[in-house]
Amino acid sequence: MVNSKPKITLSAAITLDGKIGQKNKHIVLSSKSDKIRVHKLRAKSDAILVGKNTVQQDDPLLTVRYAKGNNPIRIILDSHATIRNDSRIIKTCKRVPTIIVVSELASKSNLNRLQKSPLDVIVCGKNQVNLTKLLSILSKRKIKTILLEGGGTLNRSFLKQNLIDEMIIALTPYVLGSKNTIDKIILMHLQMLLLNNLHFHNDRNLKNFHSLVFFVVCQEFSFFGFQ
Numbered sequence: 001m002v003n004s005k006p007k008i009t010l011s012a013a014i015t016l017d018g019k020i021g022q023k024n025k026h027i028v029l030s031s032k033s034d035k036i037r038v039h040k041l042r043a044k045s046d047a048i049l050v051g052k053n054t055v056q057q058d059d060p061l062l063t064v065r066y067a068k069g070n071n072p073i074r075i076i077l078d079s080h081a082t083i084r085n086d087s088r089i090i091k092t093c094k095r096v097p098t099i100i101v102v103s104e105l106a107s108k109s110n111l112n113r114l115q116k117s118p119l120d121v122i123v124c125g126k127n128q129v130n131l132t133k134l135l136s137i138l139s140k141r142k143i144k145t146i147l148l149e150g151g152g153t154l155n156r157s158f159l160k161q162n163l164i165d166e167m168i169i170a171l172t173p174y175v176l177g178s179k180n181t182i183d184k185i186i187l188m189h190l191q192m193l194l195l196n197n198l199h200f201h202n203d204r205n206l207k208n209f210h211s212l213v214f215f216v217v218c219q220e221f222s223f224f225g226f227q
Contacts, residue, residue, distance in 0.1 A: 053151050054149070059089075061089075062089070081106035
């Protein structure tokens with residue numbers, strides 16, 4: 001693990017065949033009770049982190065609405081600074097602290113556009129956002145806990161660089177099975193079943209479950225395919 005970095009908790013919902021969603025299509029996998037659980041996690045976190053693709057596809061608010069607590073700082077990774085002005089993130093950045101993280105590839109015009117909004121812009125990385133460097137910067141800003149709610153590409157990057165401290169995965173009773181689905185967590189799911197430090201929690205009985213939650217503390221191990 002990297003020293004002097006915030007604690008990173010990956011939160012995701014997956015299908016029985018290991019999918020987290022479909023490309024270019026918004027799919028809701030979480031049950032209502034699982035959504036409440038996720039919002040409680042948000043309320044306990046200093047920041048929530050997603051990538052540009054999640055913002056483009058889902059246009060999320062990334063706030064706390066189904067639980068009591070303060071909104072976390074929203075951190076959006078967007079190497080080219082192309083997040084749209086009409087996104088809900090930009091529209092609400094005046095009342096919810098927001099950080100847009102870009103690389104040196106971001107154009108001056110895009111940077112100038114973002115800097116007109118009441119948000120922070122961090123330039124971190126040459127061709128793409130440097131995750132290790134970013135976490136060091138965030139740690140210096142007193143951000144101690146980050147909830148990662150990214151899509152396949154971002155989650156995979158964090159996993160490959162061994163930057164995840166905890167994973168909370170909701171297994172939902174669905175099968176997508178499409179070539180257009182995002183497959184990145186299937187190998188992780190198989191590996192988790194073999195871990196001794198795996199804990200389960202289900203919000204319904206197993207006969208009629210809406211979601212089965214895996215809780216994993218990441219220590220000295222590697223994921224299949226990411227070694």
